Amino acid sequence: MFIENIEISGFRNLYKKKVFTFTNSKNIIYGPNGSGKTTVLEAIYLLGFGRSFLNVKKEELLNNSSDEFFINSSIIRSELEFNISAALTKNFSLFLDGEKTGISGIGRNFFPLFFSSSDYVSLISSRSSLRKLFDKFIFGIENIYSGELIEYKKVIRNKTYLLKHNPDRVQLEGWNKLLADYVLKITRMRFDFIRKINNYIQNKYCSGIEIKYTPSSSGFYDSEEFKLEKVLSVLAGILEKEILYKNLAIGVHLDKYEIFLDKRPLRLYSSGEKKLNLLYIYLAYIDMFLSKREEYPVFLIDDYDIAMDKANTEILMSKYPAMQIIATSVRNNKNFDSIIKLIS
Template sequence: MVVKKLEINGFRNLNGFAVDLAAGKNLIFGANGSGKTSVIEALYFLGFGKSFLAVQRRELVCFGGDGFYLSAEVTDKSGENTVTACLEKGLALELNGERSFLAQVGRHLYPLFFSHFLYSQVIDGAPHLRKLIDRFIYGLSSLYLHDVLRYNDALKQKNHLLKNLGRPINNSELQGWNRLLAETGSKLVKKRMAFTNQLNGAMGEAFSDSLSLRYDPALLSGRPFSETTLLEDLDRARAAEIRSRRSLIGPQRDRFEVTVNGRKLQLFSSGEKKKYLLMLYMAYIDLFRRARGEYPVLLLDDYDAVMDERNLEFVLGHFPAMQVVATSVEADERFERCFELKKE
């Protein structure tokens, strides 16, 4: 998939911004504070309905404004499509002028984001890596979003019940939520297991270093996993959950870890960490291409902060047909098209 044109209005410091992107490697450059990250953030927002930063949607509206409007013309194997996101009273996503859902939009625009802050968060924080893996799985199958939303919704209701200890806990109600959590949660665990195997296969094929993703589901038993074993675990955890007034086990607490030759990625130097995480991304991109018959759009914020010469050559050269939108403070002739952003 290729973003041909991007328009941004009233988003962060950008207003009346429009850019025609090349199908290959693009670089947005300009001084600090000129709005480079905001351009990438707008593209990400169009694909995921949220920012990659921990901000509320409203905080993305240009100071003093009432809302924002983003639009991208995207070419993918289905043809040309226009994706828009408009935040006024609420958020409206549209595909070719018609109201649409995130999962539908995700079939045409899947931005894959890599930056120095993401890399440090992902390596050192279990929830960040879990979220990244979830986004990866969603990239391969948009239905996964539906499973995650159903699970999260049931979990919210169960936690509400557990917190509400002013009245005696209603055991059958709790059991009902546990049954739903086991049904929806087991789908998540199975998809995470399958994805981990797929990614490990792709990494094993592509690289000689033994780079590996380890998945540890937050379960009590070490038995072969099934919906029934998850329900049994939830039953066994019930007394402890009532005491602590919150859910203690389930996919919301699963852990992933990246290892290289059996050693945790955290133990490597920062240059090595960057290299290995990029390799993991490259293996994912290969899976994406095989599953969907096209490439995601790779967003690289402050690419020179995360990459030395060799890594950049590797990323730009590894998938010649993939669109890249990178940012930096300076122009770089290795990119096919460079756009300068001027600070107003």
């Protein structure tokens, strides 16, 4: 898949309608600070996921002088062209070929993969950010994953409400039955994904990288074998404690991921080493995506040449597959096929 062009108006610094056209291969958007490079990637990302990669409200994405924004794009997939757009007018909506849709409708057709050079350092040391990253990865290759997560969240909301307001044991046991089902499915998918991505990384990019996934309770599994009865019995065993603390003690929203390089946590390495190795994980994911979906996602890399030395930047450039990449930088680089220059 690739994005052929995008038309943006009323969005951040892009007040008047502006069109950007991309090639199917390596694109670079370059320009000075504040010229709108990250904004273009943010608009593309918004089409895929209905939200920004930054922690902002939709209203904050409106240009200061505008009360509406429109983003409109042509996407090509298996030589078919279709249109994805997003608009914030009274409400926010996403459209696929003019029909209103949600992110699961978009995800089948357009999947932007985003690498942020401004927050990868904190991402590597944050449990919840790593969980979100790998959830997004799994969502890209397992259709049902986001549905399972949404249902899981509904169940934990209900269970938490009961724990806080009306800790009725019979009702809580009922929710635990439902919960166990989702915990089992999600944990299995996560284990399976991490096992596979580790193989891809170690065989092709770096033999010393290992992602470790640890579910919130080790009692759920025996040598990576998961059984519903085990999950149910762990949940039953912890219920009294949960009632006492009026909160959930275990669940997939508390699972832990950690990245290791030669057995040391990647968070202890230098910033360039972190970036290089995290990008290897992205590259391995792109291989998995290709093998599962027989197509590439669209890779967005903000400030692609920050933090890494010239040698590592070039190593990475040589490893990117023949897919659409839209990178940004404050510098031009002749290794890209299409160059988009922004002015401040």
